[in-house]
Amino acid sequence: MSGPATDFLQSDFGLLADLLRLHAIEQPGKPARMQDDAPDRPAATISYAALDATMDRIAAALQRDGLGKGDAIAVVAATSLNYAMLYLGTLRAGLAVAPLAPSSTPESLAAMALDADAKILFLDADAEAALASLPPGLASGRFRRIRLDDGSFEAWLAPEGSKPRPVDIAPDDAFNIIYSSGTTGTPKGIVQPHRMRWGHVRRGAFYGYDANSTTLLSTPLYSNTTLTSFFPTLGLGGCALLMAKFDPQKYLQLAEKHRVTHTMLVPVQYARLLQREDFGRYDLSAFRGKFSTSAPLSAELKADILKRWPGGMTEVYGMTEGGGACLLQAHLFPDKLHTVGRPAPGHVIKLIDDAGHEVAAGETGEIVGHSGAIMNGYHNQPDKTAEAEWFDTQGRRYIRTGDIGRFDEDGFLILLDRKKDLIISGGFNIYPSDLEATLSMHPAVAECAVVGVPSERWGETPMGFAVLKPGATDTAETILAATNAQLGKTQRLAGLHLLDTLPRSAIGKILKRDLRAMLPPG
Structure with missing residues (x-):
């Protein structure tokens, strides 16, 4: 591939919005994004030319409404084409995007939008219903609200052919504000600058993205996990295939149907896909690169991916x-x-x-x-x-x-x-991951986690949680005994609780704070 877009990618700094305009000039009719949650019907697609024109209309509408460089918008919605176009168009106007997790409590959503000083809140029906439960006065009336899924967004756009005023965007200007509490609780707004995102786009070639890439994304657009693949895919002129919600069977059907070359998945998604009895029936031979991040990927799961799924496998820490x-x-x-x-x-x-x-x-x-x-x-x-x-x-x-x-x-x-999960018991450092590795080796255990709990005698002591494999009839007592028999004296679990599922964040991280909260005090 050669041309202005390729040359532009060699720049130490550039803007993703400018790069997409070059793709619109060089390959106007090529699909930039599509959304296809139903393999039995045609995908909804948007070309690079149409994307560029819509980005202009979004940027012009924001400027029309008095928003300018340094301002921010917030988005609370499921993944959709409108969401993706809004994200990119907002960048062209020089504003920052604060994508918020719809799974957050209404109170937390309001707090994050207020912290971002969002001037407009874009949302869908589910988010609107959730926010309606807030008491009067709590963020009520603080934001103009525009729905992305009922025609309001299209009515809000500037007229076709509109062009925004040029904006001078510097490398350290805010690109987005990602609210991430990780597994610790109170959300913090991580301000990522344009310089940082340009680096993500430029390194896309190292990861194998190019103009012939089709990337299947099934994690949400508010997650940095998704964005680190979404932006390089478009930046290198490829096509991003968006799923509103992860479903293993749909994922495999779409991967086969669209000859997907790249994907970003979190470990629990890889596990769910490979656990399917029909996994081997799907033609995944077009895959060139698969990526995983956000949570540790076990050596056993990596080996299974390498054995059964064509293409390279890269874990990003x-x-x-x-x-x-x-x-x-x-x-x-x-x-x-x-x-x-x-x-x-x-x-x-x-x-x-x-x-x-x-x-x-x-x-x-x-x-x-x-x-x-x-x-x-x-x-x-x-x-x-x-x-x-x-x-x-x-x-x-x-x-x-x-x-x-x-x-x-x-x-x-x-x-x-x-570091915060390190268990110090009787003066000894105990790594939960070591205990989890041993517990997971039990033939009845599907997945597990270990947390430290207060102990009057030892200061802290390890407590285990496990989900059994289908059909397993082992008791917590027998699994605990078998596991402790393989652990050192200072490592042994004080107890084991069997659960139907482990609490996880929207992108698959085990929420250890929720596990600790399940235990009685004292």
């Missing part, structure tokens, strides 16, 4: 906040599946101790990372931003991950646990 990332190209390093790979090109990963000093080679420490892709900070929370930062002796800024790890002799990072 990093944070929405940016900083440093590691890549494990599992198809190239099948003997390193227990790791999360080596630092990505241009990224620096270090390990530090509790005092903030780098640890010696081979030792364990908190993972911190530096690169050109790094957040501006947490919106309206300078203290939280400072807590997330670490500076080396040269004054370079790193982001703390809160994860504990160590490098092996080949420079591959072994992820041990979340």
